[in-house]
Amino acid sequence: MKLVIVVQRYGAEINGGSELHARYVAEHLSTHADVRVLTTCARDYVTWRNEWAPGEERVNGIPVERFAVVRERDTIDFRDRSSRLFGERHSIHDELGWLESQGPTSPTLMKRLSRVADDCDFVLLFSVRYSPAFYGARFAAQKAVLVPTAERESALGLSIFPPVFRGVRAIMYNSFEERALITTLSSNTHVPGVVVGVGSQIPDAVDPARARSKFGLHNPFIIYVGRIDANKGCANLFRNFIEYTAGLSRPLDLVLIGTPVLPIPEHPRIKHLGFVADQDKFDAIAGAELLVMPSPYESLSMVALEAWGLGRPVLASARCDVLVGQCVRSNAGLYYEDAREFFAALDRILCDPALAATLGRNGRAFFARHYSWPVIERKYLDMFDELRRTPVTHSMEPLPGWLARRARTCPPAADVVHALPAGAVGDSHVLERR
Amino acid sequence: MADQNPQHRRQHFHRGRRGDRRPNERRGPGSTQSPEQTQAPRENREHVDVEQIMRDIRSRISQRHGVELTTQQIQELAARRLEAILDPRTVKPSLLEQIRRSTSTPLDTTSTPELTYSFEDTTIYDSSRGSLRFFRRLLNPLLKLFFNPNPLISALSTQARLNQAAAQREAERERRQAEWNALHYEILQRLVLEVSRTSLEAQQLTLRIEALSAKVDFAERRARSIEGTLHQARPSPRHESTPPPAQVAQAPREPGAPDVAAAPVGQEGGPGEGGRRRRRRRRGRRPQGVTPEGATIGAVAGSAVAEPRLSDGGEVSDIDEGDEDEGGPDIGDETESLDAAASPIENDGVESEAIAGSVEVTPEPEPPAPDTSLDPRVESAPAETPEPDRPPPTDPFGD
Numbered sequence: 139m140k141l142v143i144v145v146q147r148y149g150a151e152i153n154g155g156s157e158l159h160a161r162y163v164a165e166h167l168s169t170h171a172d173v174r175v176l177t178t179c180a181r182d183y184v185t186w187r188n189e190w191a192p193g194e195e196r197v198n199g200i201p202v203e204r205f206a207v208v209r210e211r212d213t214i215d216f217r218d219r220s221s222r223l224f225g226e227r228h229s230i231h232d233e234l235g236w237l238e239s240q241g242p243t244s245p246t247l248m249k250r251l252s253r254v255a256d257d258c259d260f261v262l263l264f265s266v267r268y269s270p271a272f273y274g275a276r277f278a279a280q281k282a283v284l285v286p287t288a289e290r291e292s293a294l295g296l297s298i299f300p301p302v303f304r305g306v307r308a309i310m311y312n313s314f315e316e317r318a319l320i321t322t323l324s325s326n327t328h329v330p331g332v333v334v335g336v337g338s339q340i341p342d343a344v345d346p347a348r349a350r351s352k353f354g355l356h357n358p359f360i361i362y363v364g365r366i367d368a369n370k371g372c373a374n375l376f377r378n379f380i381e382y383t384a385g386l387s388r389p390l391d392l393v394l395i396g397t398p399v400l401p402i403p404e405h406p407r408i409k410h411l412g413f414v415a416d417q418d419k420f421d422a423i424a425g426a427e428l429l430v431m432p433s434p435y436e437s438l439s440m441v442a443l444e445a446w447g448l449g450r451p452v453l454a455s456a457r458c459d460v461l462v463g464q465c466v467r468s469n470a471g472l473y474y475e476d477a478r479e480f481f482a483a484l485d486r487i488l489c490d491p492a493l494a495a496t497l498g499r500n501g502r503a504f505f506a507r508h509y510s511w512p513v514i515e516r517k518y519l520d521m522f523d524e525l526r527r528t529p530v531t532h533s534m535e536p537l538p539g540w541l542a543r544r545a546r547t548c549p550p551a552a553d554v555v556h557a558l559p560a561g562a563v564g565d566s567h568v569l570e571r572r
Numbered sequence: 573m574a575d576q577n578p579q580h581r582r583q584h585f586h587r588g589r590r591g592d593r594r595p596n597e598r599r600g601p602g603s604t605q606s607p608e609q610t611q612a613p614r615e616n617r618e619h620v621d622v623e624q625i626m627r628d629i630r631s632r633i634s635q636r637h638g639v640e641l642t643t644q645q646i647q648e649l650a651a652r653r654l655e656a657i658l659d660p661r662t663v664k665p666s667l668l669e670q671i672r673r674s675t676s677t678p679l680d681t682t683s684t685p686e687l688t689y690s691f692e693d694t695t696i697y698d699s700s701r702g703s704l705r706f707f708r709r710l711l712n713p714l715l716k717l718f719f720n721p722n723p724l725i726s727a728l729s730t731q732a733r734l735n736q737a738a739a740q741r742e743a744e745r746e747r748r749q750a751e752w753n754a755l756h757y758e759i760l761q762r763l764v765l766e767v768s769r770t771s772l773e774a775q776q777l778t779l780r781i782e783a784l785s786a787k788v789d790f791a792e793r794r795a796r797s798i799e800g801t802l803h804q805a806r807p808s809p810r811h812e813s814t815p816p817p818a819q820v821a822q823a824p825r826e827p828g829a830p831d832v833a834a835a836p837v838g839q840e841g842g843p844g845e846g847g848r849r850r851r852r853r854r855r856g857r858r859p860q861g862v863t864p865e866g867a868t869i870g871a872v873a874g875s876a877v878a879e880p881r882l883s884d885g886g887e888v889s890d891i892d893e894g895d896e897d898e899g900g901p902d903i904g905d906e907t908e909s910l911d912a913a914a915s916p917i918e919n920d921g922v923e924s925e926a927i928a929g930s931v932e933v934t935p936e937p938e939p940p941a942p943d944t945s946l947d948p949r950v951e952s953a954p955a956e957t958p959e960p961d962r963p964p965p966t967d968p969f970g971d
Contacts, residue, residue: 469622472629482629496620 139171139522140258144251146242146268148177148204149190150197155440156265156287159336163262163285164200166337166515174258175202176251178242178270185210186242205247215239224292224552230543233298243269252277260522262310266302267293275302279534282306283521288316289435290459295554298537300324305534308525310334310518312438314563315459322558328532332521337511338444341417346425349418353411357389360453360484361426363419363441364433366398366410371432371455376403378480383407390488393426395419424448428471428487428494434458443509446470446501451487451494453480463562470501635779646772650765691729696721 145160152158164173175197179188186207194203219236222228247270255261255278263271266286275282284306288294303309303324309331311317317333320326349355360379366372379392380403394402394410402410411422423429429445434457436442442452442461452471454461456479465471472483487494507513537543697708715721 465622469620472622472625478633479629482633483626486625486629493620493625497622500620 139260141167141171141173141260141262142251142254142258143173143175143262143264144247144270144274145175145177145264146270147180147183148175148197148202149181152181154183155437156285158440159285159287159438160262160264161197161200162336162339163514163518165198166511167518168200170515170519171259173200174254175200176247176254176270177202177204178207178244178247179204180207180242184213192246203250205244205250207242207244209238209241209243211241212239220293223296223548223550225550227546227550228548229546230297230538230548232546233296233548234537234543236296237269237272237298240267241269248273248277255281260307260525263306266299272298272302275306276534276537279305280307280530283308283310283525285310285312286316286320287312287437288320289437290315290319290555290558290560291435292552292555294319294323295549295551295558297548300326301535301537304329305532307530308332308521310521312336313460313463315463316437318563319558323554330521330524330528332517334514334517335438335443335509336440337509337514338440338447339416339511340444340447341420344417344420344424344448346421349421349425352418353393353409353422355391355393355409355422355425357391358427358488359391359393359409359425360428360430361393361395361423362430362432363395363423363444364431366394366396366400366402368400369433369435371434371457372400374455375430375432376405376408378477379408380405381477382481382484390427392430393422395422420444420448423450426450428453428484431455431458431461433461436460439464442471443505446498447505447509449498449502451497451501453483453487459560459562464504466562468500468504470497470504472497636783646768647765650761650768653768654761654764691725691732693722693725695728696725 143160143164145157147154147157148161149157150161152161160175164175167173178186179190179192180186181189187210188206190204192204192206194201196202216236216239219232219239223232223236251261251274258281260283261274261278261281262283262285263274264285264287265271266275266284266288271284275284282305284302286303286309300323303320304326306329309317309320309326309329311320311331311333312335314333317331321331362372362375364370375392383390390407392408394408395412395414397413398410402408411418414422423441423445426445428451429442431439431442431452431454433439434455436458437460439454439458439461442454442464445452446468452461452465454465454471454473456462456473456475461471462473465473472487474480474483487497538545697705697712699705699708
């Protein structure tokens with residue numbers, strides 16, 4: 139079986155969510171199929187500057203073809219387009235302009251994809267909001283297996299995406315919430331889909347003491363791993379944590395791992411380790427009291443899954459349906475809506491080691507059952523088998539013509555997303571967002 | 573794109589518990605049931621229900637702080653109360669609407685009365701047709717032969733002036749009335765808003781008083797307990813009649829718990845001191861919702877229950893007598909708690925082999941000792957949460 143994977147960035151040192159997701163999937167599926175990756179020369183997801191040389195190379199044994207991006211992102215133009223499309227009526231032409239403004243645009247990548255698509259069995263496309271996956275799905279619709287990595291954000295409400303969700307061959311969702319969102323948005327029940335998610339490469343042995351001694355973590359600590367950004371809820375996290383520890387005599391630190399985009403407050407209890415090696419990251423997570431995940435937008439939090447894989451409880455933001463759904467389904471984490479709930483939930487876990495241990499055990503079982511690599515690989519392979527057996531019954535809707543494309547008939551994207559159902563998908567009832 | 577939600581209603585994926593559907597059934601377009609959806613049900617939860625814990629946390633927060641309402645919500649509440657005050661059945665039906673209109677529509681002060689015509693000597697002979705005007709003027713002397721039109725002209729001219737003055741007065745009166753209406757409505761609205769806010773504050777203060785009285789009650793009982801312990805430390809003739817060892821052993825204790833705690837429990841079980849040395853019940857575990865007071869007291873008492881785990885061992889005996897558990901969400905027993913506190917990683921390592929079998933967690937050389945200064949916030953203290961050892965934090969929300 140031949141697989142082509144299309145993703146906007148690819149590299150051993152790239153730790154972005156969907157890019158890492160793509161690399162993990164490529165490396166694990168390479169044991170079952172002939173995998174080839176098509177990507178851009180960009181390393182930075184903001185500028186899309188060409189930093190790698192075009193051509194073919196191997197990354198962890200996987201052949202990777204890189205293609206140049208024709209234009210770097212103009213952030214001001216992109217911001218203006220976004221605010222207009224998200225808040226006003228607009229046209230399909232505007233949306234396509236937004237997609238191009240967002241980047242990365244690489245016509246040579248699309249040409250190459252149209253050539254190799256004939257020779258491969260399936261094309262795995264990651265992150266529908268980026269140009270390679272969007273146009274890749276249109277170039278190779280009959281073989282396109284989409285991994286949308288869609289979040290509940292305004293961009294999802296653009297009118298160019300539902301036809302893609304209806305036209306690809308199959309969709310591999312990251313979570314039940316994501317599937318519900320996309321299904322409601324695009325009415326694509328005829329498209330085969332499965333909730334897969336992604337596993338993680340947790341090492342066989344972790345040593346919390348090693349992380350403690352290496353980074354000088356002498357106090358009990360909670361940990362955040364990921365980009366330190368206001369969009370990830372870090373500003374709220376800092377505020378809540380500082381407030382929580384204002385009169386706390388017990389030692390408790392907040393350890394941050396990741397690249398800072400937001401200024402980190404100078405506080406004796408907040409320790410930033412920067413970007414660390416994977417082994418150190420896992421050691422630190424294993425030594426933490428819990429992992430805190432304040433992000434309101436996550437299609438799947440890999441680091442939360444890693445914490446569960448290591449038997450640590452998770453404290454997540456209740457504003458993220460996916461994280462709440464996972465906490466509820468796994469019974470392995472608590473969630474908070476505001477500062478008071480943050481304090482109370484944190485207390486609940488920290489003050490009750492038995493509860494923390496039970497949550498951790500549940501998390502480990504949840505991870506082993508749904509997110510271990512054999513399970514993930516099996517879901518992909520089963521989907522490929524099913525697609526090979528069943529004939530194609532649907533096709534991709536073409537983009538509107540020149541005139542229709544310019545008609546300002548598309549509703550504001552933010553309104554579209556706002557009207558979509560909200561809440562975590564639990565097994566008993568919906569956790570309504572208060 | 574087809575409009576999937578023409579009414580722009582915010583849907584939800586599932587029905588609530590009271591819904592008639594089965595739990596995994598999805599609502600809305602494309603709500604098909606897939607195999608993995610049915611596989612999604614709760615995992616092996618090991619006596620933990622995250623939703624229940626969150627409900628407990630939220631109910632405690634709301635008990636502590638009352639129902640937190642935003643300014644908009646308070647205004648909506650006040651508007652509803654105002655509707656009740658201005659009940660159309662008891663007041664003029666259109667009054668409320670009229671007042672609303674008068675407050676919402678700006679006053680038109682530029683409009684002038686319509687009766688502003690002037691009545692001159694020539695007014696009765698005026699015409700839009702020039703020829704008619706000419707003949708009237710020509711025949712005017714003839715008309716004056718029949719009657720004198722001057723008094724008529726004078727009367728009508730005076731009436732026109734009076735009309736104008738009356739119209740101006742009326743306009744001024746209406747303007748003032750509208751201003752008064754607006755002012756009254758605004759005052760009324762603000763009064764109702766303040767009353768609503770005050771009643772909410774009163775409700776919160778009532779809850780706080782209940783919580784504080786529960787604390788006082790607890791502190792008194794604790795003081796009595798300490799007094800009894802001190803009293804017990806003195807040699808007393810009663811101690812000669814030591815209860816049988818079987819009775820002493822009835823109070824389960826941790827292996828490492830100090831003896832100073834256990835001794836009074838066994839010795840004070842005698843009928844002579846039953847009044848002073850009551851056995852403390854774990855009221856924190858009592859099912860919530862019996863009465864708000866009971867719930868609050870339970871929370872406070874519960875905070876003391878966890879104290880021995882985290883504070884000095886001298887109070888262990890004062891805490892958990894093991895057989896007092898009255899049900900409710902119970903996460904493991906005390907031994908499990910202590911083990912987990914002593915080495916959570918090690919504890920997980922066992923589970924790792926049992927469940928995943930893939931991750932080997934190296935035990936730490938020095939497992940973290942049970943924290944002796946853990947001081948969670950009072951507002952969020954769960955049933956097993958220790959009593960705070962610091963002054964209550966300032967409320968970030970200005971409560």
